[in-house]
Amino acid sequence: MKIFPSLISKEYEVRVYSPLHIGAGIVVNSYPDEDIKMLEEMAGKVRRHIIEMIYGAGSGHPGGSLSATDVLVALYFMEMNHKADDPKWEDRDRFVLSKGHAAPTLYACLAESGYFPVDELKTIRKIGSRLQGHPDMRKTPGVEASTGSEGQGLSMGIGMALAAKLDRKKYRTYVMLGDGENNCGQIWEAAMSASQFKIDNLVAIIDRNKLQLDGPTEKIMSLEPLGDKWKAFGWNVIEIEGHNFREILAAFKKAKETKGHPSVIIANTIKGKGVSFMEGAVGFHGKSPSKDEYEKAMKELGGD
Amino acid sequence: MKKWELKNQRDAFGEALVELGEQRSDIVVASADLSCSVKTGVFAEHFPERHFNFGIAEQNMISACAGFAAAGKTAFASTFAIFVTGRVYDQIRQSVAYPKLDVKIVATHAGITVGGDGATHQMIEDLALMRVLPNMTVIVPADAPETKRAVMAAAEFKGPVYIRLGRANIPVCTDIPECQDFEIGKASIMREGADITLVGTGIMVAKCLEAAEDLKKHKIDAKVINMSTIKPMDEKTLIKAARETGGMVTAEEHNVMVGMGSAVAMTLVENFHVPMKRVGIRDSFGESGTSDELMEKYGLTVDHIVDAAHDVMKRRGR
Known part of the structure; x- marks a missing residue:
């Protein structure tokens, strides 16, 4: 059994204005090594799909897709209850990709889960495809919400989570936000209402890759202290390293144990994670790789 | 009345x-x-x-x-x-x-x-x-x-x-049999008439009915349509009315640039073109005042509908 020190969020546990005087606490991890290895392998596969999709389409958002990969892989292949052969199963956990531009990551996870053939991934962004540039709940099996205009997914998640409570359902709702998306006023409207309504079956995950389209988040529109802001809005804040599966899974567990408050996981990530020349590169927010870059990226990701 | x-x-x-x-x-x-x-x-x-x-x-x-x-x-x-x-x-x-x-x-x-x-x-x-x-x-x-x-x-x-x-x-003007079965996309004919059609929506429907009474005094027999669904628009009823009466006036408490009247105009232009006039706010913002004062100032009274109807009749040489 291991303890993950990064989960002991000292900053938050001492704050008197914390709605929960529990601190982030210590989460005991019990995931076997083989599970973690499986997740890491899947993440590699998903990253290769992402590069292939964006290269094939000639457009898309590699940076934010790669940074979000590990969290989505943990959700789809470990954390969430869902059935690929029954996408509308009433009791499934819901996932809303509020940062809709990371659609390739979502599609790769859905395809690998079995919602549609992996081969279909190459149709992304092409005319007549079920895989639109941004997620479309009416076209793609497994997609829970149509997103793409930043700032709206958390509100949608609130509706889903409240519906679960009304229906006395056990399913949980996960929403992934971009960090730049925290610029949007609607995020804070949603944050306020989620704690007002005590929506503890809702988990927001912020893909904190520290870059937005125009540059570093702290330069364009400063977010820090981001955790304190969410805490002040009444959320249980859990901060982790967003490429470490043990921390990601521990954070989901911690969120599940939190009653009476919504939880937000600030996942510290690297934009472009896994491809050396895309890591931390603003230029790859919304640009497809060239042929050389594509080949190099695939090699780095362990592709043929 | x-x-x-x-x-x-x-x-x-x-x-x-x-x-x-x-x-x-x-x-x-x-x-x-x-x-x-x-x-x-x-x-x-x-x-x-x-x-x-x-x-x-x-x-x-x-x-x-x-x-x-x-x-x-x-x-x-x-x-x-x-x-x-x-x-x-x-x-x-x-x-x-x-x-x-x-x-x-x-x-x-x-x-x-x-x-x-x-x-x-x-x-x-x-x-x-x-x-x-x-x-x-x-x-x-x-x-x-x-x-x-x-x-x-x-x-x-x-x-x-x-x-x-x-x-x-x-x-309350819809307490008539014609309006009881509300159906989305279906306009209701509130009053039959042969000379001109008045199409109202919202609070302007009652005013169209009043305007029709007024027009009767001038020997103009006006049909009145309650266009309660703006989209999808009941094109069939509209086109039929245009054919039967040969002239049309629309009335809405909305900017005339792009409201119900313009939707009616588009339908008629593509199907059966008749002389027409739109009553509504002439592309300006409102201001403070009582409802009645504002309706008068911004051209939304029964008289405005009646005048528009006379104008349409005149264009048809009647």
Whole structure:
């Protein structure tokens, strides 16, 4: 059994204005090594799909897709209850990709889960495809919400989570936000209402890759202290390293144990994670790789 | 002419919501700090667990209703027209209309009859904003009883609906057999006539009926149509009326640039072109004043409809 020190969020546990005087606490991890290895392998596969999709389409958002990969892989292949052969199963956990531009990551996870053939991934962004540039709940099996205009997914998640409570359902709702998306006023409207309504079956995950389209988040529109802001809005804040599966899974567990408050996981990530020349590169927010870059990226990701 | 009883559309909306709440457990209602004014508060009294007050945060309210609908609920979102259309256009477009979700947006306090609050609160372009959205159905009930019928029909209907209501007590003019079976997309003929057609929507329907009485004195026999669904528009009824009467006047408490009248004009131009005139606000913002003063100043009275009808008749050489 291991303890993950990064989960002991000292900053938050001492704050008197914390709605929960529990601190982030210590989460005991019990995931076997083989599970973690499986997740890491899947993440590699998903990253290769992402590069292939964006290269094939000639457009898309590699940076934010790669940074979000590990969290989505943990959700789809470990954390969430869902059935690929029954996408509308009433009791499934819901996932809303509020940062809709990371659609390739979502599609790769859905395809690998079995919602549609992996081969279909190459149709992304092409005319007549079920895989639109941004997620479309009416076209793609497994997609829970149509997103793409930043700032709206958390509100949608609130509706889903409240519906679960009304229906006395056990399913949980996960929403992934971009960090730049925290610029949007609607995020804070949603944050306020989620704690007002005590929506503890809702988990927001912020893909904190520290870059937005125009540059570093702290330069364009400063977010820090981001955790304190969410805490002040009444959320249980859990901060982790967003490429470490043990921390990601521990954070989901911690969120599940939190009653009476919504939880937000600030996942510290690297934009472009896994491809050396895309890591931390603003230029790859919304640009497809060239042929050389594509080949190099695939090699780095362990592709043929 | 008989004196009409005055009733409030918002009360009818509240009544309809309570009835729906009793009939269906999947109905949820969202407010934005105006639950008392828009009468969602009545629903909240009966079903507190199914009413959510999002505060002054309309964007969150609309997208949350999309979430409700995605999870199988039929969600009603209601606040003033000014706040629930322009302010949240993108949320309606992206979260509701594009995924074709079961969200019913009920806007109250529409138009200039809001009165004293002035132009900042007088929504005169909502029909334009809502009718250009694919998947959106747009309804403007003529009075309180029709409001109730429209709300019940919207709840039954699958997909996004926008319903436009006013603030004031207005004449009950739809208590006639022709208007009892409310059907989305179906206009009702309130009065038969052979010389000209007056097409009204919302509070202008009663005024069209009055105008028809007035025109009778001048030996002009006017047909009156209640165009309660702006989209999809009942083209069949319109074209038939145009053929039968040969002239048309539309009347709406909305900017004439892009409201019901322009939708009627487009239909006629492509199908059966007749001389026509649109009564409405001539592309200007409103101001503070009483409802009656504003209706007079901005060209929305019975006399304005009558004058427009005479103008159309003159163009036809009569």
